[in-house]
Structure formats: C-alpha cells, structure tokens
Amino acid sequence: MRIMRSQEKWQSIIEDQQSSSLTIIDYCRQHKLSLTSFYAHRKKLDVTQSGFIRAKVMQQVEFETRQPDNINLSVGNATLTFPSSIPASYLAQLLRECAQ
Known part of the structure; x- marks a missing residue:
C-alpha cells in the first residue's frame, strides 16, 4: 500500500537524512522509503540549495x-x-x- 506524505513531511525526512551519518540508500532502507520517491521529492522541494555539490572521490584526498x-x-x-x-x-x- 502506498503511503501519502505531505510536502512538509518530505522536507522533514530529507533534512533528517542530510543530518544523519547515513547514505541516502541506507537511510531509505532503514526507514522503508522508496529511493525513487525520495529523489523525486528532494528534487521537487529543491533541497540542493544548501550549496553542496555531489562529487565522487577518484583519488586520495x-x-x-x-x-x-x-x-x-x-x-x-x-x-x-x-x-x-x-x-x-x-x-x-x-x-x-x-x-x-
């Protein structure tokens, strides 16, 4: 059964994930959330305004x-x-x- 969540609830979920030490995948697994829904709501809410740029480390830092x-x-x-x-x-x- 599909669970409907308000935009405020998704905002809270996304902020909780960002402040946790978990990756998005681990957070979604732990909280039984759909990855597709998480990414869709994150994009819809434009939560990338924090200024972070996702990057993959390719060498020693x-x-x-x-x-x-x-x-x-x-x-x-x-x-x-x-x-x-x-x-x-x-x-x-x-x-x-x-x-x-």
Missing part, C-alpha cells in the same frame, strides 16, 4: 592547513579554501557527500 585562519581541501588540481570559522557540521556534510 589530502587536507592541509596552510594558514592559521584557513582550511584547505585539495583534490587533484582543485583546492577549496574555507575560513577556520566554518561550522564543523558543514565540513562533515561536504565530506559525506564526497564519499557517496
């Missing part, structure tokens, strides 16, 4: 702190620089997205 007030993340020829005041939760989410 090195972390360096070149300046005391910056955090640098280097992947291949690309380097991302963040202020040291960036919330740890933001960096954690970024690393989770890169690992998927």
Whole structure:
C-alpha cells in the first residue's frame, strides 16, 4: 500500500537524512522509503540549495592547513579554501557527500 506524505513531511525526512551519518540508500532502507520517491521529492522541494555539490572521490584526498585562519581541501588540481570559522557540521556534510 502506498503511503501519502505531505510536502512538509518530505522536507522533514530529507533534512533528517542530510543530518544523519547515513547514505541516502541506507537511510531509505532503514526507514522503508522508496529511493525513487525520495529523489523525486528532494528534487521537487529543491533541497540542493544548501550549496553542496555531489562529487565522487577518484583519488586520495589530502587536507592541509596552510594558514592559521584557513582550511584547505585539495583534490587533484582543485583546492577549496574555507575560513577556520566554518561550522564543523558543514565540513562533515561536504565530506559525506564526497564519499557517496
């Protein structure tokens, strides 16, 4: 039987998944959610506004702190620089997205 959920409920589900340490697949399995529905509602709600870009890590990632007030993340020829005041939760989410 198909369960109907409101947009508010899907927003809550998607936010819960993002704050969890689970991949989307594992989260959906654990909460008995359809992957297709999850992705469709995420797209419909445009929850990508957090600024994260999904990336697949293709090589070893090195972390360096070149300046005391910056955090640098280097992947291949690309380097991302963040202020040291960036919330740890933001960096954690970024690393989770890169690992998927």
